[in-house]
Each structure stands twice: as structure tokens, then as C-alpha cells.
Amino acid sequence: MSAVPGQTVGPFFHLGLEYDGMNELVPPGHPRALRLHGHVYDGAGAPVPDAVIEIWQADPQGHIPRQPGSLRRDGWTFTGWGRAATGPDGHYQFTTLEPGATEPGKAPFFAVTVFARGLLDRLFTRAYLPDDPDLLANDTLLESVAPDRRATLIARRVPDGAVFDIRLQGDDETVFLTYPRLRDAWA
Amino acid sequence: MESSQADINREIEAAAQQPGGPQPKIDYAPYRSSILRHPKQPAHLIDPEAVELWAPVFGHRDVADDEADLTIQHAGTPLGERIVVTGRVLDGDGRPVADQLVEVWQANAAGRYRHQRDQHPAPHDPNFTGVGRMLTGPDGTYRFQTIKPGPYPWRNHVNAWRPAHIHFSIFGTDFTQRLVTQMYFPGDPLFPLDPIYQSITDPKARELLIAQYDHDVTTPEWSTGYRWDIVLTGTHRTPLESDTEEEAA
Numbered sequence: 231m232s233a234v235p236g237q238t239v240g241p242f243f244h245l246g247l248e249y250d251g252m253n254e255l256v257p258p259g260h261p262r263a264l265r266l267h268g269h270v271y272d273g274a275g276a277p278v279p280d281a282v283i284e285i286w287q288a289d290p291q292g293h294i295p296r297q298p299g300s301l302r303r304d305g306w307t308f309t310g311w312g313r314a315a316t317g318p319d320g321h322y323q324f325t326t327l328e329p330g331a332t333e334p335g336k337a338p339f340f341a342v343t344v345f346a347r348g349l350l351d352r353l354f355t356r357a358y359l360p361d362d363p364d365l366l367a368n369d370t371l372l373e374s375v376a377p378d379r380r381a382t383l384i385a386r387r388v389p390d391g392a393v394f395d396i397r398l399q400g401d402d403e404t405v406f407l408t409y410p411r412l413r414d415a416w417a
Numbered sequence: 418m419e420s421s422q423a424d425i426n427r428e429i430e431a432a433a434q435q436p437g438g439p440q441p442k443i444d445y446a447p448y449r450s451s452i453l454r455h456p457k458q459p460a461h462l463i464d465p466e467a468v469e470l471w472a473p474v475f476g477h478r479d480v481a482d483d484e485a486d487l488t489i490q491h492a493g494t495p496l497g498e499r500i501v502v503t504g505r506v507l508d509g510d511g512r513p514v515a516d517q518l519v520e521v522w523q524a525n526a527a528g529r530y531r532h533q534r535d536q537h538p539a540p541h542d543p544n545f546t547g548v549g550r551m552l553t554g555p556d557g558t559y560r561f562q563t564i565k566p567g568p569y570p571w572r573n574h575v576n577a578w579r580p581a582h583i584h585f586s587i588f589g590t591d592f593t594q595r596l597v598t599q600m601y602f603p604g605d606p607l608f609p610l611d612p613i614y615q616s617i618t619d620p621k622a623r624e625l626l627i628a629q630y631d632h633d634v635t636t637p638e639w640s641t642g643y644r645w646d647i648v649l650t651g652t653h654r655t656p657l658e659s660d661t662e663e664e665a666a
Binding site: 231232233234235236237238239240241242243244245246247272273274276278284286287288294295296297298299300301302309310311329332333336339341343345346347348349350351352353354370371374375379398399403404405406407408409410411412413 | 439440441442443445448450451452453454455456457458460461462463464465466467468469471472473474475476477478479480507509510511518520521522523530531532534535546547548550584586592593595596597598599613614616617621622623625626647648649650651652653
């Protein structure tokens with residue numbers, strides 16, 4: 231069957247997609263809260279003030295959450311999914327937990343989706359935690375990416391959390407992903 | 418210098434000479450805002466792993482039933498043509514996507530969004546916000562009641578107008594099926610002029626975004642009806658794997 235094509239999220243997505251607590255997978259005061267944040271930049275290096283970032287992740291034990299509640303958060307259930315809009319300075323942020331490895335020896339990552347005005351279809355990428363160089367060195371995806379582009383997939387530790395900048399275009403363009411069944415949709 | 422509609426039409430025609438397949442061309446200069454906002458490197462092909470094989474779960478805790486009626490969110494009745502839009506969300510193999518979230522947003526009947534950035538001097542409707550949410554049923558069916566949105570001007574080029582549309586945000590059964598798109602109405606005269614719609618250069622593919630008028634969805638003395646089925650890409654997880662992993666979880 232032919233997949234329905236995507237279209238841009240447009241300039242007015244706040245109306246339909248924003249809700250209270252969307253970027254707080256855990257409350258900001260949670261003792262193990264991680265601030266995952268960054269900027270979205272266009273091909274001229276200008277911040278993108280009308281982008282939407284979604285993350286989807288395992289919990290710290292590496293379990294994939296199967297619980298509802300991302301739209302009406304109860305403050306206790308970790309659903310593993312959140313959404314953030316960039317501000318006027320192109321900055322987004324999430325309050326979340328660190329994802330764990332889903333299998334021993336796997337590098338933990340956030341699955342990331344990017345939407346924006348001006349972007350005609352959504353983009354997929356990953357944000358890896360930077361801490362274990364051995365795991366990253368043996369990761370199937372990172373190994374398959376040109377060495378000079380790997381860093382675009384790895385968040386940086388900073389004193390207040392982890393930073394993952396997204397560059398839609400240009401010299402340090404983020405590596406965006408596609409999957410076999412999406413390629414089918416192009417056949 | 419600002420482009421005219423004739424300039425954009427020429428660019429649309431030129432781009433159509435190099436068909437880009439059934440998805441939008443993300444490198445599509447007739448849509449001016451896309452020029453600096455599309456990746457130039459090809460997407461990197463991988464087999465999905467871990468969370469990428471699963472989609473977030475939404476449920477009745479997340480969405481109230483009345484969120485699927487955009488006409489009852491205020492004290493009064495919104496102005497415009499009352500419509501019902503319904504259809505099924507299916508995966509690329511034709512299986513229904515059940516119990517999954519559908520989000521919609523749109524302009525009012527006059528073509529005005531309830532959004533600070535919309536400066537189109539058409540009236541707001543105090544009785545219409547233009548936002549709805551719903552969950553699909555066991556057979557993938559979604560259904561909502563709303564007002565038919567109007568077309569509206571934008572600043573891509575001089576005298577640019579968007580065909581009337583409703584924005585849809587849809588999740589599948591795995592992460593890779595995530596879709597944000599726009600549903601259009603049949604016979605819109607603005608289709609050939611709109612670079613966002615025309616960014617899908619395969620005519621058969623872009624027609625998949627057009628709802629069909631369905632008299633069986635229309636109800637007497639109340640509203641007209643449109644049907645729009647949404648086929649996602651294929652899931653990367655086989656039902657057998659999902660059963661096993663669900664039990665193990």
C-alpha cells in the first residue's frame with residue numbers, strides 16, 4: 231500500500247501540538263532529572279525558532295516504556311516520550327531521565343524526531359549519551375557513519391545536563407536517518 | 418525581489434520534470450522557507466533498533482472523548498460549514514493501527530488560525546479554537562467533527578494562498594512510522610499553485626492527501642462528511658516479535 235506523504239508542520243503547530251508538561255518526562259525537581267537541551271540551526275547557522283523536537287527513549291534500566299500518560303502526566307509514570315518546541319532563540323529543552331542500554335553492550339540513545347516550518351517532511355536522528363567511549367566505538371550506527379560526522383549524533387555533557395544541537399543543513403549537518411520500510415515507500 | 422505566482426508556477430513545473438518519488442522533496446525551492454532548512458546529505462539508512470521498533474503508548478488517560486469535537490469547545494456554535502472527517506489509520510501492510518493518537522489543528526472557516534503569528538486580517542471566531550485529539554479504534558478508525566477551514570494567504574510569494582487543509586499528526590506502531598501531514602479537500606482550485614502541496618511531485622502520491630466527500634458520512638439536517646484513510650509506512654516489528662517482547666516486558 232502507498233504511504234501517505236508527509237507535509238510541513240507549518241508555522242502554527244503550537245496551536246495543535248503544544249500542551250502543558252509536554253517536555254517534562256519527569257518533573258524538573260526529580261532527583262535524577264536530566265536536562266537534555268540544545269539549539270536547532272538552519273543552513274546559515276541561524277537559530278530555528280519554529281521547530282518541534284520529539285524524543286522517545288528507554289528508561290534508566292533499559293526498559294522500553296509501554297505506559298500511556300504522555301499528554302496528561304501524573305508526575306510518577308515514566309512514559310519515555312516527550313515533545314518540545316524551540317523558542318525565539320532556537321533553543322529547546324527536556325527534563326527527563328537518562329536512557330539505559332536496552333541490551334548489554336548497547337550504547338544508550340534518545341530516538342529523536344524533528345519537525346519545522348520550512349521542513350517538508352519530518353527527520354529522524356539519534357542523540358547518544360557520550361559517557362562510554364567503548365560502547366560508542368562499537369555501535370552499529372556510529373560505526374557506519376563517516377568518522378567526521380559521528381559527533382553530530384552524540385550529546386555533550388555540560389554542568390547542567392546534556393546538550394544536543396541539531397543542524398538542519400551545512401558543514402556540521404546532523405546525520406539524519408532512514409529505515410528500510412521508509413525506503414520501500416520511495417520505491 | 419519578491420516572486421510572483423507566475424515565477425513560482427514556472428519553478429513548480431521545472432521541479433516536476435525531475436520526479437522525486439512519493440514523498441515530498443525536502444529540497445524544494447518554490448517553498449522559500451525550505452531553502453536553508455533541509456539537509457543536503459542523504460539520509461543514513463539503518464535497521465531500527467530498541468526504541469525505534471516501538472511507538473509511545475497513548476490511552477484514554479491522555480485524551481477525553483469530547484476532544485474529537487472541535488465545535489463544542491466554547492459557549493456558542495462556531496460559524497462555517499459543519500463537517501465530519503473520518504477514516505482509518507493503517508500500516509503499510511494494511512493492518513489497522515489501533516488505540517493510537519491522532520492530533521489535528523486548523524484555521525477557522527474564514528481562514529484564520531488562533532495563533533499569534535497569524536496576521537491575516539480575517540475574523541477570529543470566539544467559538545472556534547481549531548484543535549482536536551482522538552484515539553483510533555480497534556479497526557484503526559478515527560472520527561472528528563469540525564468546521565471546514567478556509568484557504569488563507571501566506572508570504573511565500575506575492576498573492577500566495579494555501580489550499581484549505583487540516584494538519585494531522587499521527588503515530589504508528591513503531592517509531593519509524595511517525596507522520597505529520599496535511600489533509601486537503603477535493604477540487605481545490607489552489608492545488609496547482611501551492612508549492613507545499615506540489616513538493617510531492619508524483620501526482621498519484623499527492624492525491625493521497627485529498628479526502629473524499631462521502632455521502633454516507635454526511636448526516637441529515639446536520640453536517641457533511643469526508644473520508645480520508647491514512648496509510649503509514651510499514652512497521653519494522655513483526656507481530657510475533659511484538660507478542661514475545663510484550664510478554665517479556
